[in-house]
Each structure stands twice: as C-alpha cells, then as structure tokens.
Amino acid sequence: FVYDVELQLAGIRDNAFSFVTMQPTSEYLSLFDEFRRQLYLWLGSGLLVLLILLWLGLTWGFRTLKRVSAELDQVEGGQRQHLSDEHPRELLRLTRSLNRLLDSERRQREQYRNSLGDLAHSLKTPLSVLQGVGETLAAQTQSREQAQVMQAQIERMSQQIGYQLQRASLGKSGLVRHRVELKPLLLSLCSTLDKVYRDKHVQVEMQLAEPCLVPMEQGALMELLGNLLENAYRLCLQQVRISASHHEGDLLLGVEDDGPGVPVGQRERIIRRGERLDGQHPGQGIGLAVVKDILDSYGGELSLAESALGGAAFRIRLQAD
Structure with missing residues (x-):
C-alpha cells in the first residue's frame, strides 16, 4: 500500500517536497484471513444451532401427529373406539371431528344391521304362512301341481331374500380395518x-x-x-x-x-x-x-x-x- 503527499512550502517557489509512505500487504492479508475464519466459524456455529433448534421443533411438533396416527391405527385395527383428548389444543378440533365421524359411522352400521334383521324377521312369518298353505294345497289332488309351483316360488323368494340380506350386511365397513x-x-x-x-x-x-x-x-x-x-x-x-x-x-x-x-x-x-x-x-x-x-x-x-x-x-x- 502506497500513500503519496505533495507538499510545497510557503515562500519557496522552486522547491517542493513529496512524502511517500508504504505498508506491506502481509498485515492486511493476515487480518483478512483471520476475519474470514472468524466469520465462517460464527456462521457455521449459528447454522448448526439453527438446525438443532429446527430439528427439536419438528420432532416435538410431529410427535403429536405420530401419536394421532398411532391411535388411528388402533381404531382401524379395532383396538380402541375413539381418539383420545390428550393432544395439543390445535389438534383437538381434528380429533373430535374424527371421533364424531367414527360414532356416526358405527351408529349407522348398527342401525343398518338392526333394520336388516327386522326385515328378515318380518318376512319370515308371511313366508312360513304361505309355505303352510302350499303344503295344505299339495295334499289336495286337484291342486297339487299348482301347490308345487307355489312352493317352488316361495322357496325361491326365501333364498333371494336371504341373498339380498347377506349382500347388504357383509360389505366392508367404513373406517375400521379388520384382521x-x-x-x-x-x-x-x-x-x-x-x-x-x-x-x-x-x-x-x-x-x-x-x-x-x-x-x-x-x-x-x-x-x-x-x-x-x-x-x-x-x-x-x-x-x-x-x-x-x-x-x-x-x-x-x-x-x-x-x-x-x-x-x-x-x-x-x-x-x-x-x-x-x-x-x-x-x-x-x-x-x-x-x-x-x-x-x-x-x-x-x-x-x-x-x-x-x-x-x-x-x-x-x-x-x-
């Protein structure tokens, strides 16, 4: 580094002085290298601290989601009926909505099966009566052929009703997964x-x-x-x-x-x-x-x-x- 200053003294016209100072760059370069090392060190340390804080925050945040996921797996496997309320306030609305959905699906399935059972019971008696009438008619010679046709159709109706009830009641249920x-x-x-x-x-x-x-x-x-x-x-x-x-x-x-x-x-x-x-x-x-x-x-x-x-x-x- 060179710094040059021209100086002319008062009263002396022909003479001027030039002051020159020089400094080697080695000191500047050593200071620059030291500053760069310190900067990298502090930036690296700060980044490491931020990554650790970010990892801790995500771990703490996803821990609750993992707990919700584990409870959902238990619900699907039939090991529990509802999700617990031991979750952060931000997730309680979600878990309670899921619980209402589970309750609604369970009530609808139970009501559906009860209705099918009532239907089967209500149809059983009229078919039994018709079957008895058919047997009575079959004992009469003049109406035996018609009675056999009626009995065959009654049997067919009974089997078709049983098939439709089985088809309606044995389907896959909503959220619950069975093994x-x-x-x-x-x-x-x-x-x-x-x-x-x-x-x-x-x-x-x-x-x-x-x-x-x-x-x-x-x-x-x-x-x-x-x-x-x-x-x-x-x-x-x-x-x-x-x-x-x-x-x-x-x-x-x-x-x-x-x-x-x-x-x-x-x-x-x-x-x-x-x-x-x-x-x-x-x-x-x-x-x-x-x-x-x-x-x-x-x-x-x-x-x-x-x-x-x-x-x-x-x-x-x-x-x-």
Whole structure:
C-alpha cells in the first residue's frame, strides 16, 4: 500500500517536497484471513444451532401427529373406539371431528344391521304362512301341481331374500380395518362340513402361510369361505385343498377339489348371479354371487381355473394392506 503527499512550502517557489509512505500487504492479508475464519466459524456455529433448534421443533411438533396416527391405527385395527383428548389444543378440533365421524359411522352400521334383521324377521312369518298353505294345497289332488309351483316360488323368494340380506350386511365397513386369523376359522368350517358330508370322508389339505391374517370382517369371511368350501365338499370325490400365500403385497387364497371341474367355456357364467351347472342339488346358484359381491366390496378378485387335483380351483386375491 502506497500513500503519496505533495507538499510545497510557503515562500519557496522552486522547491517542493513529496512524502511517500508504504505498508506491506502481509498485515492486511493476515487480518483478512483471520476475519474470514472468524466469520465462517460464527456462521457455521449459528447454522448448526439453527438446525438443532429446527430439528427439536419438528420432532416435538410431529410427535403429536405420530401419536394421532398411532391411535388411528388402533381404531382401524379395532383396538380402541375413539381418539383420545390428550393432544395439543390445535389438534383437538381434528380429533373430535374424527371421533364424531367414527360414532356416526358405527351408529349407522348398527342401525343398518338392526333394520336388516327386522326385515328378515318380518318376512319370515308371511313366508312360513304361505309355505303352510302350499303344503295344505299339495295334499289336495286337484291342486297339487299348482301347490308345487307355489312352493317352488316361495322357496325361491326365501333364498333371494336371504341373498339380498347377506349382500347388504357383509360389505366392508367404513373406517375400521379388520384382521381375522384364517386357520381357526377354516378348522371350524371344515369341522361343520365334515359332519354334513360324513359319508364322503373328505380329506382336507391346508397349505397356509404363517401368520395368515385376512383383511376382512369375520362374518363376511365366514360367508365367503363357507360358500366355497360347501361347493368343494359337495362336488369333490374325496379330496379338498385350501391354500393361502402372500404375493407382491397381496393375499392369495385358493380352494380346490378333485371333482368333475368346470369346463373352460362355463367358468365365467357360473360366477354370475343365478347360474348353476349342478342341477342335481337344490339351490338358486347365488352362493358364488354372494362370494363375488363380498370380494367386490373389499376390492378383491375371484377367478376360476383347473386344479392340479383334477377339479375346480377358485382363486381369490385380496389386498393385504
């Protein structure tokens, strides 16, 4: 650094003086480097403190949201009925609104089921009366044919009413997510069917993943598997196979038998409501339609293929989550 000053003394015209001062830059550069180091140090320390404060604030803030999320998971799993009030004031309005929604959904579902039960009870008596009248008419020779037609239609009405009630009551419920252990339910159904078809001595083979929880209400799952297993027991020769496995996040269920099977051209038709290939047994062919309706309400899929046992293989795909 150079600083030059020109000086001319009074009274001396020809002489002038120049004062020059110089300072090396090393001192300035050392001061600049020290200032830069101090600046980086303080800025880095300040940034670290701000990040720590931000992390603490977010952790404290999201802790409450995690608690709300955990309580919602418990509500979906059926472990609790409501969300607690042990939350910050800012979230109480949200949790209370969710509690009101849960209460409303639960009351509507209960009222719906009670109404369906009342409907079934109110229709049962008139159908029983008509059935009795039909039996009385059947005893008379001149009206026996008309009585048989009436009894057949009454039976059809009874089965269709039962189907509609099952279809309405076994759908997926709103916010609550159910998980049912598969093996105990299968053992119970197979024990009942073994008594019904005890003369066939059906051998049941189970190939189940462990653990195997089905994302469905117990009543709906029992109705679904009951229809499939009843078909398998009724049509099999002696062997039934039940399988359950996980694949790409989905739950795969299978019910197979060693019976006559279903022709390829008829597989789509029998899943439709009212279609039957077995004309030797009573029924209106609504069992598989009930199965399909239940699966539709849970976002599942039903398919029919040929089993390695030689008979039919019903395949079910359900989203595990």
